[in-house]
Amino acid sequence: MSKTNGTNGTAAASRFDPNFTAAVINATGPKANPRLKQLVGGLVQHLHDFLRENEVTLDEYFAAIDMINRAGQMSNAKRNEGQLLSDILGMESLCDEITSTLAAEAADQPTATAILGPFWRKDAPAYAMGDSIVKGFPDADHTLMHGRVLDFDTGTPIANAEVDIWHTAPNGLYESQDPEQPDMNLRGRFHTGPDGRYSLYCLRPTKYPIPDDGPAGELLGLLDRHPWRPAHIHFIISAEGYKSVVTQIFDRRDEHITDDVAFAVKESLVVDFAPRQGDPKGKFELEYDFKLVSFEAGKKYGMPGAKNA
Amino acid sequence: MSKTNGTNGTAAASRFDPNFTAAVINATGPKANPRLKQLVGGLVQHLHDFLRENEVTLDEYFAAIDMINRAGQMSNAKRNEGQLLSDILGMESLCDEITSTLAAEAADQPTATAILGPFWRKDAPAYAMGDSIVKGFPDADHTLMHGRVLDFDTGTPIANAEVDIWHTAPNGLYESQDPEQPDMNLRGRFHTGPDGRYSLYCLRPTKYPIPDDGPAGELLGLLDRHPWRPAHIHFIISAEGYKSVVTQIFDRRDEHITDDVAFAVKESLVVDFAPRQGDPKGKFELEYDFKLVSFEAGKKYGMPGAKNA
Incomplete structure (x- = not known):
């Protein structure tokens, strides 16, 4: 597909000014x-x-601008929307792979990272252990999610780590896209206890199409691509002295688990939700541990940011 | 600078998922x-x-988005501003070169093209032959510009061709950037007579820095580049049955004639303004002929757009 075979070769072989790019x-x-x-x-x-x-023409260039x-x-x-447009071209997932490779090149992987996506919001509400981030949706698949935040190298539980979680409603919309939902619904921040444990109620997630009313949806249409993200829950896990992790977990049963429009699925992030009996607050359960690399330990991996610790 | 030596070679040699780009x-x-x-x-x-x-990291990616x-x-x-941002990276000038090369590959060049730039406006006022597009600026370098619009292949004058002209005020600002100027000042459309001639009064142009209050100016600052465009006048020349030409002429005396921030200068577009005596309406004079390729003649050059004639 590409005719590139070395920068100078390309320029010299073409019919166009061979000095132009160097001048710029x-x-x-x-x-x-x-x-x-x-x-x-x-x-x-x-x-x-x-x-x-x-041989891109001016008309094509102006259409892109x-x-x-x-x-x-x-x-x-x-x-x-700018982020969404480049997400569907795999840009953010590739930068994420590069960043996490640089972070952990010489080590086994701590919790794998996944893209932030365009829907995270700052300052989600802080909740107490065991609270639910869900307002409304009584018939939806409420789920108890719990587990620990651990030091990747030592296995020690990390106290007071923050678990920042966000996901869509069953209609596939984040609250910021959906005037029917209360502000900051399905978003929350939890903090681990002295044993490194967190627990919360959320929903078993729902697949959704990314918004198609902007340039990203337009480009997908032109490329004859589907707009679906497999069901997933977003997280940012952070703790003092540790490198934060931005990640997602994906529901294995989703039909789009192998063809995410944003190219973000990694096998280690695919999870199985278990049915839960006798809990009026939740029909499903998911236990999941997050593992963070400390800035101190990160130095041995040549981790970016470690020098700032 | 580039490590590219063939698409597959690059991907295979890197530490990153060799299948990712193909999947996207x-x-x-x-x-x-x-x-x-x-x-x-x-x-x-x-x-x-x-x-x-x-090895672009997420932080760098998010800064670009x-x-x-x-x-x-x-x-x-x-x-x-999007166009300005890519103009300073030479993108529009390169697409312009590609487009005009495709248009005239097998022929001598008609009037060379140059980038449209981000300041053209639709529906500039229509003026009569010999009118001035200048309101105000009594002490500036008013200039009589005149010449012909010709058929590139036959040399025949083209009647009723439109000359759409726009340039900045002596302060370096287009009227759309300058609340002090009347709307549509220093913009106008003229039409050639039966002899293919046009004449108009404009100003000898002024060099100017591109606006530095947006991402384009920010990037220039970060790159330690100057923001100057050499003094120039913009034109779109069009006539029924002919391929329109978007071009600029540049004043040879300008100190930035060799280092235009938008990389748009071509030698054939550099002109010399002559002093003009005894005309209270203008201190300088410039004679300039524009040469258009007809759609009919364009077919032999494989010119894009010729098939639409």
């Missing part, structure tokens, strides 16, 4: 941050190679 | 438009290669 990259001045200079230079080289290899501008215009505190 | 590209369905499938596939391959080669969303949020009918 070399316009960068001596005071630029070296990492930023590397990133923008690499991006310009690849974008220009893409334009030349595919228009799509990007419209994504920004739709974005606000509750919606990040 | 292959998610495209059978009903997708083939050209769109090619473009998105090529873009995904290059963007993923860029992310892997430079934020910049793109903010560009969209600043854009409106008068401002196109």
